[in-house]
Amino acid sequence: MTVAGMAPREFLTDRLMLGLVALVALVLGMPSLKPLFATLYPGLDRPLYEAESFVRLTLDHMALVSLSSLAAILLGGGAGIAVTRPWGREFRGLLETVATMGQTFPPVAVLALAVPVMGFGPEPALIALTLYALLPVVENTVAGLDGVSPAVLDSARGLGMGPAEVLFKVELPLAAPVILAGVRTAVIINVGTAAIASTVGAKTLGLPIIVGLNGSNQAYVIQGALIVAALAVVIDAGFDRMAGWLTRWSRR
Amino acid sequence: MTFRLPLYNRVALLMAMAAAIAAVVLPFLGFAPNRLLSGRPVPLWAAVQGPGGLAILPGLVLLATPFLRPTRIGLGLTVAAGGLFAAGLVWLAGHHATELAQGASAAARTSFASGFWVMAAAGLLTAVDAARWMGLGAVGRLAVGGAVAGLVALQLATGHLDALSILKEYANRRDVFADAVLRHAMLVAAALVPTLLVGIPLGVAAHRFQAVGRAVFPVLNVVQTVPSIALFGLLMAPLAALGALLPGSGISGVGPLPAVIALTLYSLLPIVRNTAVGLDGVPAPVREAARGMGLTPRQIFLRVDLPLALPVFLSGLRITVVQAVGLAAVAALIGAGGLGAIMFQGLFANALDLVLLGAVPVILLAVAGDALLSIGIAAATSHIGLSPGRNAP
Amino acid sequence: MIDFERVSKRFGSWTAVDTVSFTVAEGEFRVLIGPSGSGKSTVLRMINRLIPADEGAIRIDGEDIASLRPEELRRRMGYVIQSVGLFPHWTVERNIATVPALLGWPKARIRDRVTELLELLNLDPRRYRTAYPHQLSGGQQQRVGVARALAAEPRILLMDEPFSALDPITRASLQSELSAIHRRTGTTVVFVTHDMDEALRLGDSIAVMDHGRLIQCATPLEILTRPASPLVRDLVGREEWGLKRLAVETAGDRARPQERVGGEPLPSETPLHRALSEMVSRGAERLPVVDGDGQPAGVLHLSDLVRPAPDRAA
Ligand SMILES: Nc1ncnc2c1ncn2[C@@H]1O[C@H](COP(=O)(O)OP(=O)(O)OP(=O)(O)O)[C@@H](O)[C@H]1O
Ligand SMILES: [Mg+2]
Numbered sequence: 037m038t039v040a041g042m043a044p045r046e047f048l049t050d051r052l053m054l055g056l057v058a059l060v061a062l063v064l065g066m067p068s069l070k071p072l073f074a075t076l077y078p079g080l081d082r083p084l085y086e087a088e089s090f091v092r093l094t095l096d097h098m099a100l101v102s103l104s105s106l107a108a109i110l111l112g113g114g115a116g117i118a119v120t121r122p123w124g125r126e127f128r129g130l131l132e133t134v135a136t137m138g139q140t141f142p143p144v145a146v147l148a149l150a151v152p153v154m155g156f157g158p159e160p161a162l163i164a165l166t167l168y169a170l171l172p173v174v175e176n177t178v179a180g181l182d183g184v185s186p187a188v189l190d191s192a193r194g195l196g197m198g199p200a201e202v203l204f205k206v207e208l209p210l211a212a213p214v215i216l217a218g219v220r221t222a223v224i225i226n227v228g229t230a231a232i233a234s235t236v237g238a239k240t241l242g243l244p245i246i247v248g249l250n251g252s253n254q255a256y257v258i259q260g261a262l263i264v265a266a267l268a269v270v271i272d273a274g275f276d277r278m279a280g281w282l283t284r285w286s287r288r
Numbered sequence: 289m290t291f292r293l294p295l296y297n298r299v300a301l302l303m304a305m306a307a308a309i310a311a312v313v314l315p316f317l318g319f320a321p322n323r324l325l326s327g328r329p330v331p332l333w334a335a336v337q338g339p340g341g342l343a344i345l346p347g348l349v350l351l352a353t354p355f356l357r358p359t360r361i362g363l364g365l366t367v368a369a370g371g372l373f374a375a376g377l378v379w380l381a382g383h384h385a386t387e388l389a390q391g392a393s394a395a396a397r398t399s400f401a402s403g404f405w406v407m408a409a410a411g412l413l414t415a416v417d418a419a420r421w422m423g424l425g426a427v428g429r430l431a432v433g434g435a436v437a438g439l440v441a442l443q444l445a446t447g448h449l450d451a452l453s454i455l456k457e458y459a460n461r462r463d464v465f466a467d468a469v470l471r472h473a474m475l476v477a478a479a480l481v482p483t484l485l486v487g488i489p490l491g492v493a494a495h496r497f498q499a500v501g502r503a504v505f506p507v508l509n510v511v512q513t514v515p516s517i518a519l520f521g522l523l524m525a526p527l528a529a530l531g532a533l534l535p536g537s538g539i540s541g542v543g544p545l546p547a548v549i550a551l552t553l554y555s556l557l558p559i560v561r562n563t564a565v566g567l568d569g570v571p572a573p574v575r576e577a578a579r580g581m582g583l584t585p586r587q588i589f590l591r592v593d594l595p596l597a598l599p600v601f602l603s604g605l606r607i608t609v610v611q612a613v614g615l616a617a618v619a620a621l622i623g624a625g626g627l628g629a630i631m632f633q634g635l636f637a638n639a640l641d642l643v644l645l646g647a648v649p650v651i652l653l654a655v656a657g658d659a660l661l662s663i664g665i666a667a668a669t670s671h672i673g674l675s676p677g678r679n680a681p
Numbered sequence: 682m683i684d685f686e687r688v689s690k691r692f693g694s695w696t697a698v699d700t701v702s703f704t705v706a707e708g709e710f711r712v713l714i715g716p717s718g719s720g721k722s723t724v725l726r727m728i729n730r731l732i733p734a735d736e737g738a739i740r741i742d743g744e745d746i747a748s749l750r751p752e753e754l755r756r757r758m759g760y761v762i763q764s765v766g767l768f769p770h771w772t773v774e775r776n777i778a779t780v781p782a783l784l785g786w787p788k789a790r791i792r793d794r795v796t797e798l799l800e801l802l803n804l805d806p807r808r809y810r811t812a813y814p815h816q817l818s819g820g821q822q823q824r825v826g827v828a829r830a831l832a833a834e835p836r837i838l839l840m841d842e843p844f845s846a847l848d849p850i851t852r853a854s855l856q857s858e859l860s861a862i863h864r865r866t867g868t869t870v871v872f873v874t875h876d877m878d879e880a881l882r883l884g885d886s887i888a889v890m891d892h893g894r895l896i897q898c899a900t901p902l903e904i905l906t907r908p909a910s911p912l913v914r915d916l917v918g919r920e921e922w923g924l925k926r927l928a929v930e931t932a933g934d935r936a937r938p939q940e941r942v943g944g945e946p947l948p949s950e951t952p953l954h955r956a957l958s959e960m961v962s963r964g965a966e967r968l969p970v971v972d973g974d975g976q977p978a979g980v981l982h983l984s985d986l987v988r989p990a991p992d993r994a995a
Contacts, residue, residue, distance in 0.1 A: 187764035
């Protein structure tokens with residue numbers, strides 16, 4: 037669906053479009069809200085976070101989330117596919133155990149544990165986010181591929197599709213909604229964890245919040261929090277749209 | 289004629305290889321003159337010299353497990369070897385740390401290094417996987433985990449591990465630590481009470497009236513989407529304003545109150561959703577039959593709906609508890625205290641042992657909560673004869 | 682031609698197929714029947730190597746299938762299963778085009794072939810070409826399943842209980858459509874079923890399996906009249922045996938060709954149990970029979986249903 041093809045009413049009630057507009061407005065327009073924050077918090081010397089631009093922080097935040105999610109999709113998706121092939125079946129139990137046990141580890145603790153191993157900076161954040169995002173992706177890849185009906189697989193093979201054709205033409209398209217749900221869980225968790233990653237030395241949208249909390253500057257906290265929240269809502273709405281698109285055939 | 293070893297367990301082979309490589313290539317422990325300097329690596333072979341090295345004998349058995357026939361005995365041996373290897377590594381670490389501490393200054397630190405983590409994980413995963421092959425259910429596997437945890441707890445209790453840096457850190461902050469654990473648990477509990485009080489009736493309502501579900505779920509979904517640190521931040525301003533309006537009420541933008549409010553908001557979704565889904569899942573014919581036999585609506589709810597919806601509800605509770613333990617750690621950033629406070633203090637002060645002292649118990653709390661509720665779910669499922677639903681839709 | 686030579690298949694210690702040998706001739710309609718678990722599906726799936734045989738040889742037109750690439754082998758055969766297994770994310774057109782697309786047919790040819798097949802199976806191409814499987818009824822889905830199997834004009838059609846999940850009326854109409862397609866195309870068909878009536882109705886020959894063994898392989902008439910074992914007799918069933926016996930022959934088979942009589946004529950391919958029913962409902966003991974061109978083909982007598990006239994004994 038294109039913006040141009042949308043009726044005005046539709047546009048106004050569309051969560052993704054509204055969120056996107058709000059996000060862009062917040063990121064670009066935050067500096068112009070300086071007078072507002074100055075009025076709200078007259079006691080603060082610096083009512084606007086200006087150490088880094090919000091554009092920069094947002095881009096870095098998104099880069100961290102996308103890189104880790106992409107790595108998780110490749111690794112986790114690959115592992116999920118491998119253990120559902122005949123030759124990888126033995127490892128399925130192990131992988132599922134790791135995925136379920138791993139998800140009981142709180143993401144913030146995983147992030148903290150990356151520091152003793154890797155030191156401070158964006159790298160431990162990237163590693164921790166990737167590791168954490170792997171788990172829902174793996175779990176849902178296995179579940180999604182498992183959910184493909186045996187009859188469909190049988191006829192795909194019976195009609196003469198090779199293993200690669202069965203995987204790419206039948207299994208993955210049918211498992212895609214479930215896999216996407218796992219990716220969505222992973223990405224949403226990572227948007228939040230990336231914010232907390234400011235405490236381990238990654239410069240993300242969490243930075244104004246952390247600085248604000250440590251320096252009792254509520255204005256900073258609100259500025260950071262608003263943008264992170266908007267970012268998460270927009271991404272979630274984007275996934276909603278994508279999920280609808282992937283299953284469009286089932287709603288005809 | 290060549291002799292080929294029969295390979296029965298490729299998982300164990302992978303784990304054994306990982307452990308063997310880690311044993312040779314990766315440092316087992318790190319030894320630093322004080323807590324601020326980075327340590328020098330201590331390889332495994334340095335630690336196993338002397339009679340103490342016998343503690344990792346199960347590791348040799350572990351190397352043989354890929355070639356064991358997958359009978360009950362073979363798998364049992366694999367479980368035992370994996371578990372004892374992990375516990376033995378901990379013992380060896382404690383033992384060697386004590387040796388290193390002799391003749392070093394009191395400020396010297398011995399901590400676990402990557403080799404330890406890889407080998408311990410390999411041992412535990414081998415054990416868990418073999419337990420699954422043996423056909424042990426959730427409770428059986430938890431018992432295996434509990435046995436290993438018990439062996440480690442024993443070493444903790446006897447002071448065998450006191451020379452390790454994380455325990456030195458603990459010794460320095462014994463009181464703070466106990467308070468933090470208690471505080472952490474209290475935060476989770478304080479959020480659970482309003483969550484259950486509001487969430488269960490909401491879930492029942494969402495099950496009975498579609499309109500309630502349509503109104504409630506989108507809101508809770510958005511809340512669940514907003515990152516915790518942002519929600520804490522966004523709650524701060526209104527609460528601070530409220531506190532200013534009502535002086536003496538104790539309301540403030542920082543501290544436990546906003547933490548508990550945020551935790552409650554996050555916890556509502558899994559509880560409401562799983563209550564509704566659990567009740568939705570009660571087959572209509574069963575309810576119909578109960579009505580036909582003359583049960584009153586109240587009796588139907590108590591004797592039919594409740595037991596049948598319980599497993600799904602409990603898995604919602606499990607998600608809630610695990611999630612809340614993690615979120616409570618983040619809440620330390622707004623001054624709610626708890627284990628997160630220790631963790632972030634360590635991160636801000638670049639004191640890595642302190643990070644461990646905060647983060648490891650957070651994980652243990654989450655795992656323990658998860659394990660307890662798994663047992664509850666297994667119990668609730670076993671007597672209604674359903675397959676355990678780990679993930680409610 | 683499909684040729685099984687002492688073929689066996691074991692799953693662990695369970696022998697699912699036990700030294701089975703048989704031949705299906707070119708253009709033959711062979712039905713496999715037997716109790717649940719007797720190994721019918723296993724035999725069928727060994728023909729397209731979805732299951733590899735443990736022992737023995739399976740040859741198609743004299744060529745051992747073990748020497749072919751399984752995908753290539755399967756693209757030369759149609760395959761239809763009970764649960765249909767249409768790809769839910771593809772339109773009817775794309776489903777039917779599966780094998781032609783795998784074989785790299787040109788687009789226009791695929792399109793024409795899909796239209797042709799939809800018409801062959803009584804599905805309006807304009808209405809159903811772009812529909813998705815979940816928008817079709819069970820019977821329509823199975824029609825698409827058959828069309829998909831026929832798409833690349835296979836010489837062999839493998840069908841595993843294709844109609845057992847359908848209601849009796851839909852099943853009957855699909856059976857007669859399949860019969861017509863078989864007659865028209867001369868495709869060799871191997872058809873698995875549980876249902877003896879279906880087997881008697883469709884098969885040129887029927888192979889009865891039990892516990893992985895081939896018990897009897899014969900024409901429908903022989904199965905009825907000379908069952909090789911009590912099991913075969915049980916499968917046929919004592920109840921309404923006479924009607925089943927009548928069902929395997931047609932009015933043309935028993936009409937006295939020289940005679941003529943008035944009245945509404947029966948087509949000569951009418952099965953005899955239908956002819957009997959017709960006599961009862963009309964209260965007539967003799968009915969005229971016409972051949973495919975509507976030319977008189979003789980007269981069917983009620984007494985000939987009970988005992989064929991000596992010169993026309995089967
Ligand atoms: N993949 C398999 N693994 C193990 N056993 C199998 C497998 N496939 C079939 N069997 C066993 O082989 C036997 C024959 O199975 P098959 O599917 O050929 O039976 P069938 O005659 O088609 O039965 P039905 O009429 O119920 O479909 C059964 O006992 C079945 O349990
Ligand atoms: Mg079968």
